[in-house]
Amino acid sequence: AQSVTQPDIHITVSEGASLELRCNYSYGATPYLFWYVQSPGQGLQLLLKYFSGDTLVQGIKGFEAEFKRSQSSFNLRKPSVHWSDAAEYFCAVGAETGANNLFFGTGTRLTVIP
Amino acid sequence: DAGVTQSPTHLIKTRGQQVTLRCSPKSGHDTVSWYQQALGQGPQFIFQYYEEEERQRGNFPDRFSGHQFPNYSSELNVNALLLGDSALYLCASSTGQGSYEQYFGPGTRLTVT
Numbered sequence: 001a002q003s004v005t006q007p008d009i010h011i012t013v014s015e016g017a018s019l020e021l022r023c024n025y026s027y028g029a030t031p032y033l034f035w036y037v038q039s040p041g042q043g044l045q046l047l048l049k050y051f052s053g054d055t056l057v058q059g060i061k062g063f064e065a066e067f068k069r070s071q072s073s074f075n076l077r078k079p080s081v082h083w084s085d086a087a088e089y090f091c092a093v094g095a096e097t098g099a100n101n102l103f104f105g106t107g108t109r110l111t112v113i114p
Numbered sequence: 115d116a117g118v119t120q121s122p123t124h125l126i127k128t129r130g131q132q133v134t135l136r137c138s139p140k141s142g143h144d145t146v147s148w149y150q151q152a153l154g155q156g157p158q159f160i161f162q163y164y165e166e167e168e169r170q171r172g173n174f175p176d177r178f179s180g181h182q183f184p185n186y187s188s189e190l191n192v193n194a195l196l197l198g199d200s201a202l203y204l205c206a207s208s209t210g211q212g213s214y215e216q217y218f219g220p221g222t223r224l225t226v227t
Binding site: 004032034036041042043044045046049051090092094095100101102103104105106107 | 118145147154155156157158159162170172204206208213214215216217218219220221223
C-alpha cells in the first residue's frame with residue numbers, strides 16, 4: 001500500500017540559507033508525487049508535482065524537488081530561503097488504485113530565523 | 115477565476131450533533147474530494163464524489179456522508195459528532211479523468227465540544 005514518510009517534524013533555517021525537506025514514499029509502481037505548502041489557518045497550495053520524465057522538477061516560489069527511485073525519495077529543495085517560506089510542508093503520493101486521491105505525510109514545519 | 119470555496123470558515127458544535135459543510139469546486143472541475151486534517155497531522159482522505167456519486171471512500175465510518183449536486187458543488191455531513199471529529203476539513207477539486215492534481219480550498223475548522 002502507498003504511504004509517505006516525512007522524517008523531520010520541525011526544521012529551522014536562517015533566512016538566505018539553503019533548505020532540503022525529506023520525503024520517502026512507498027509505492028508499487030511509478031508514483032505520482034506532490035509537495036504542498038500550508039500557511040497557518042490556510043488550505044494547501046501545490047508547490048510542484050512529479051508524474052514522469054525528468055526527475056528534477058521545478059515548482060513555484062523557487063522550489064524544486066528530485067525524484068530518486070533507488071532511494072524512494074522525493075526531497076524538496078530551495079537554494080535561498082525567505083522569511084515568507086515559513087509554513088508547514090506536506091509531501092503526498094497518489095493512490096495506486098481507485099480514485100485519484102492523495103496520501104499525505106505528517107508534514108514538516110519550517111521556521112525561518114531572520 | 116474563483117478557486118475552491120468552502121463554507122463556513124469556522125464551526126462549533128456539541129457532541130452528538132450533526133454538521134454540514136459545503137464546497138464549491140474550481141471552475142471547470144467536476145470532481146470533489148474531502149479530507150480531514152487533525153491538529154498536527156497530514157490530511158486524510160474521507161471520500162470523493164464524481165457524477166453525483168461516491169466514487170471512493172477512505173477509512174471513515176458511515177457517520178461521514180456526502181452529496182454532490184448537478185453543479186458539482188458538494189456537501190459533507192457528519193452525524194453523531196465526537197470530540198475526535200474536531201479538525202480542519204478540506205475540500206479539493208479536480209477533473210474526473212483520473213487527474214491527481216487537486217486544488218484545495220481554505221478549509222472549515224470544526225470544533226466539537
